[in-house]
Amino acid sequence: MSPGQAAWARDQHWPGCEVRAENWFDHEPDRPYDAIIAIEVIEHCAGTTMWRAKRVARYREFFQHCHSWLRLGGHLSVQVNAWNERGWLASLLLPPQQLDPHRSGRARERLGLKDILGGIKNVREGLHASRKVYPECFLPTWDELIEASRGLFNIVEARTDPDDGVATVRSWLEKAEANHVRGAELIGESAVSDIIREQKTALRFLREGRFTVVRMVFEKV
Template sequence: MPRSKKATAYKGTSPEAIRHHYDFLGDFYKLFLGPELVYSYGMWQPGDTLESAQLRKLDHHAEAARATGAQRVLDVGCGWGSLLHRLVETHEVQHAVGITMSPGQAAWVRNQGWPHCEVRVENWFDHTPDAPYDAIIAIEAIEHFAGNAMLRSQRIARYRLFFQHCHSWLRPGGRLSLQSNAWGDRGWLASILLPAHERKSAGSNGGPPKHLSPKSVYQDIHDTVTNIREGLHASRTVFPETFLPSLSELTTAARPLFTVQQIRNDPEDGVRTLESWLERAEANRARGAELIGEKAVTDIIREQRIGLKFLREQRYTVLRMVLEKA
């Protein structure tokens, strides 16, 4: 008997890949993320620590989604529950619901015994709320929704399906606050392949490219090969079955379901967060090797270094969007 369409539909990153990244590798992440276990880029101001930058980020999304004082708020990709706890304790949310595909993360949240916080192990594709939400927040979750083998039109269709679900879950006028790692305006291929000097000068004056010496050309080729090699390594060992959207893909997918209220492009927040994570990861390398093995620790640190390089060269960015139900 054939399986139903819903049962066979593509639902993003597989449960196996999720468990590898968040449950297995997560034992090392817990050593350097800080006490709140916030696994996403913070929002930095001068004088910040990693901890204060992360709390500022959580507060930003709560306020942007107009979640303060709300009855029900959904956190899509809730991780180890830092936002759920912050919503209830600081923003007086009456009931915070988090969904994650990681059994380990869900178990950790439940063990905290936080009142008015509910966590479910499920894919957003399958989520059925008990009642409408006043606000929805999704911080660095949408990278799991479309695979790297998809065409742009297919990715947009997947993101649109997510926005359709959010639209149906929200009360009239409700908001979605979204954070994502996102490729640059030229798309993923150019973001990886273009030399750094061309990326930084793209669109600046529209003039012809400057003459490059043979040495510079060789360096550009070497950097491109390195970017491809390191990007593929990271996608195989640390972030399997994930892919970054672009701003245009997300805005196209959101129309006409949502109106865009705010867009922020904050690559420096990613730089400062990764710098802090790398320093702490190196300091905890020996303990991490005891937990998950030396190779896995090396893979994580290697992935973070290429991520830092890509952010500094503006190959991808930290995108923050606020959308309101139309």
């Protein structure tokens, strides 16, 4: 969607690579694709709706478009940031030990004041990120993606890679902080500060297991 990004990519002169700046919903391929790779795209398909059924319907639009663009048996590779399996609200409000599916001992413990205040802070930081850095963005859950793709694709492979997410966001944060002054010259001090604040929150959320990196490979049926 960014003309600046498209111009930069074209300047790389990668062989066999066509760069387009367009809304992907408007894309019409000349012929069916063998494969589609969608990296952190689907998070931006559902807007900011909190209603699960509406999100799944929007995610299904994503899968329907990809299905129409692929040949029979073609593959779709999706990398997405996804909430903990407990869902978006629990992922924000619960303390990390209650999000870990392998630790059931504290699952029934009552939340203390520190936990409640921490949950409120998480909601505040999540709202800041959705308003200032990633408008019209909502992370799915693993189950929502499976439901949205049903009948269109078979799942060939699925895994979570939280360590990759931590390493990536940590690198982004380090570069953002190191280039704070230059960034402010390009996009303004408040925008840079918003990005750094969001990345600090994202790094903490990844480390606490509130969301993770999900990678799935689908086959068109």
